[in-house]
Amino acid sequence: SDSLNGDVKPRILLMGLRRSGKSSIQKVVFHKMSPNETLFLESTNKICREDVSSSSFVSFQIWDFPGQIDFFDPSFDYEMIFIGTGALIFVIDSQDDYVEALSRLHLTVTRAYKVNPDIHFEVFIHKVDGLSDDHKIEKQRDIHKRANDDLADTGLERIHLSFYLTSIYDHSIFEAFSKVVQKLIPQLPTLENLLNIFISNSGIEKAFLFDVVSKIYIATDSSPVDMQTYELCCDMIDVVIDISCIYGLENNEAGLPYDKESMAIIHLNNTTVMYLKEVTKFLAMVCFLRKESFDRKDSRHPVPDAAKQPQNIIEPPPCFTG
Numbered sequence: 631s632d633s634l635n636g637d638v639k640p641r642i643l644l645m646g647l648r649r650s651g652k653s654s655i656q657k658v659v660f661h662k663m664s665p666n667e668t669l670f671l672e673s674t675n676k677i678c679r680e681d682v683s684s685s686s687f688v689s690f691q692i693w694d695f696p697g698q699i700d701f702f703d704p705s706f707d708y709e710m711i712f713i714g715t716g717a718l719i720f721v722i723d724s725q726d727d728y729v730e731a732l733s734r735l736h737l738t739v740t741r742a743y744k745v746n747p748d749i750h751f752e753v754f755i756h757k758v759d760g761l762s763d764d765h766k767i768e769k770q771r772d773i774h775k776r777a778n779d780d781l782a783d784t785g786l787e788r789i790h791l792s793f794y795l796t797s798i799y800d801h802s803i804f805e806a807f808s809k810v811v812q813k814l815i816p817q818l819p820t821l822e823n824l825l826n827i828f829i830s831n832s833g834i835e836k837a838f839l840f841d842v843v844s845k846i847y848i849a850t851d852s853s854p855v856d857m858q859t860y861e862l863c864c865d866m867i868d869v870v871i872d873i874s875c876i877y878g879l880e881n882n883e884a885g886l887p888y889d890k891e892s893m894a895i896i897h898l899n900n901t902t903v904m905y906l907k908e909v910t911k912f913l914a915m916v917c918f919l920r921k922e923s924f925d926r927k928d929s930r931h932p933v934p935d936a937a938k939q940p941q942n943i944i945e946p947p948p949c950f951t952g
């Protein structure tokens with residue numbers, strides 16, 4: 631469909647106080663920057679930083695709140711921006727005092743809701759890497775309560791806020807982004823269903839659809855996702871892109887060394903096999919299967935082989951057959 635090809639991209643707005651971690655999130659998730667390098671990011675004075683993310687399935691924009699700038703500034707057409715926004719991520723620095731952040735969150739959410747009640751409001755309680763597990767839960771409970779109390783005080787308890795504990799030092803930021811993006815994909819139930827059909831008609835145990843550049847997963851089958859599996863997928867994508875950067879041909883129109891021929895098979899030492907295959911210029915399918923299932927099939931095409939069995943009435947969609 632159009633949106634899966636990237637023509638209609640989910641639009642995300644990243645907002646929060648200065649130094650809350652917005653640029654770092656953008657650099658780590660969409661530009662492969664390593665977390666430590668973000669220590670040296672220059673602070674900018676711009677209110678609004680556009681990032682078209684032409685190489686990604688999602689497009690997004692960053693908004694700072696450097697204190698004095700607010701919604702009453704007439705030069706700032708926030709209405710236009712809110713109308714086109716699917717999700718508003720508000721980043722709160724959990725290692726800092728968050729009183730001001732919470733009042734900004736409240737102001738932002740109520741303004742945005744008036745313009746566009748369909749926006750998904752996502753609160754990233756960020757930089758939790760320094761906190762113990764108990765402390766994390768405590769912070770989340772406190773922020774959750776205060777933010778919702780503020781809404782209730784103004785009679786706006788119908789506004790729904792979702793909360794995530796995030797850090798750029800582990801996979802939590804990718805996981806949170808994945809959940810945010812998944813809410814913006816109208817075809818999600820269809821994709822999940824297709825992935826369910828796909829795994830039940832092949833020797834594959836788990837299948838993910840990934841945005842290659844950001845390593846956000848767009849969809850997966852309905853079996854549960856564990857963090858380790860997700861991390862393995864991320865590592866595999868890194869390996870494929872790194873190898874393609876060195877030995878591949880040229881970058882595609884999305885700026886990636888990634889094309890229809892892109893595929894990889896990795897045998898893990900616990901009898902699991904990972905299989906990656908290009909789906910669109912932005913997306914890849916990453917699958918897990920047992921070594922036995924993999925060996926049973928033609929090793930170059932473990933997927934289409936499943937469709938050859940006569941009892942299979944449902945054939946995998948063409949994009950999966952490579």
Ligand code: GDP
Pocket residue numbers: 646647648649650651652653654655668669670671672673756757758759760796797798799
């Ligand atoms: P922005 O002004 O909102 O764009 O904030 P920056 O991205 O410039 O980040 C401000 C500082 O926070 C930088 O020194 C980052 O290294 C640091 N930072 C960002 N994310 C994290 C995180 O998850 N954990 C920790 N410990 N520091 C972070």
